[in-house]
Amino acid sequence: MDDTPAAIPPSSRAALDALSMLSNKWEPVVVVVLLEGGSLRFSELEGRIPGIAPNMLTKTFRSLAADGLVTRRVISESPRTVTYELTDAGWALQPVFDSLRTWADEHIDAVRPTILLGDGDRRLVELYRGWLAARFDVVTVTDRKQLQHGLADMPDIAIFDIELCDDEPRTLITHCPTTTRRIALVGDRPAPSFGTWPCDDVLRKPLVKSELLTAVTRQLERFGQAESAREREGIEARLALLESVYPKPVLEQDVTVAKLYDKLASFEE
Template identity: 45%
Template sequence: MVNSYIIAPETAGMTRRDDGLPADDRIALDALSVFSKKWHPVVVLTLSRYGPLGFNDLLEELPEISSKVLSDTLDGVRDVGLVERRVVSDSPLRVEYELTDAGADVIPIFDSLGDWGTRHLESESPTVLLADSDRRLAELYGDWLADRYSVVRAHTGDELERSLDEGVDVVFVDDGLPGVDLEATLNVVGSLSRTILVVGDRPAVELLERSCDDVLQKPVVRETILEAVETQLRRQGESADQRARAALAAKLSFLESVYPRERLATSDTYRRGRDRLAEFEA
């Protein structure tokens, strides 16, 4: 793997001129120029979220890009050391592309840019709906989110139903919300918004069959709430298969954090979930 690289001034896309800027600022501008081409950052982020990927896999993930443009883009990001090409098999020839250490190092920068864009570029703040019968908790969660998002609260099934509309981006649903058929509610909410199920006790393995994008367990801290919302907002616009894969991975990861692997391995539901995730990733 390529661990580091130096962007030469003549290839950086911005000339180093005597503009009075400190050297560190000029280096930052040179680094930004690496991502000035439309598809360079898209390919890097795609490989970060779903890689390593083969050429055709990338085409499938990026339906708007042509084969020629993808080939040129891969050459470009390889030239600057962000991506490497790895031969998986010689006969038949099969290759995969994955991020180098240098490529992986830029992902936190993209995450920070996403947070910045959410706060400063959106014409309207995303809306988060908190559906929890515990008014104290709903108020607390709302206070944590209010400086970044528009917050709506619901404490019963009827209030949740009245609050749902296409303007809601992320919905937290407490599994103990009174007056609801939880699975039916999650199906409806999930068709309109990104959905996070909040559970009090350790749920059964059948959680894998719930229609939600992520799962949190009480007690929840501020950083966890914010990260969960930001993750779901970043995933808006992904395909149905991408959403299903991410949701299944999140639910499996949650179960593995609260149950021993050997206990989960005895569950047919868990094994089916693991097999399905392997199919997604094949």
């Protein structure tokens, strides 16, 4: 066996050294998540990286910190709150990932986002699937059990009629991964209690093709956004729908909706 070192010029050796800093499975994932989300708490990072164990996330942070790419910052002592963020060297990787994305778009077959589409009406399911199938991998479900199994596969986006959950948001909270973007489908006149549904957007049936495609595209573009921004936009979408059905003074008398208004005001402050 020939043990002669490879004849690699110094400039290329530096590039290989840089690549080795991100050679672990999870290190580039953490960097990309922080590039998209900025300063994040440990639990927020766990929520955005399905499949990573807490001890592996800790180990990955230590490796990135040793390489000078990530830093840990205490922002509150009581209660103790710690965030993780990129160093200047870490942020300088942004154009590197941008270049890799461009290269991948040109030379690697694109990964199609997965859409879970659920409605009790099979005719509507097939209609909506036809609208989406050219651009996305679409999985269809028509009852509650199928919806739960489909959510377990962590689709990129779940589009579902709330009646599949028996109008019970706890079903969605229990079974839907936090990384899955959620678009709820409702009837012509949803009750004010719809405000309790943890969804990112809402569409009123019957749908038109352009409306559905725009909603899906919008959610794909928002992957990686800060959780506070995601929560605010979800509240805005629910309130906008309810306000199109009920006068605002009526909604403000509803305890559930009043909490949404208060939460939205806290974001604005």
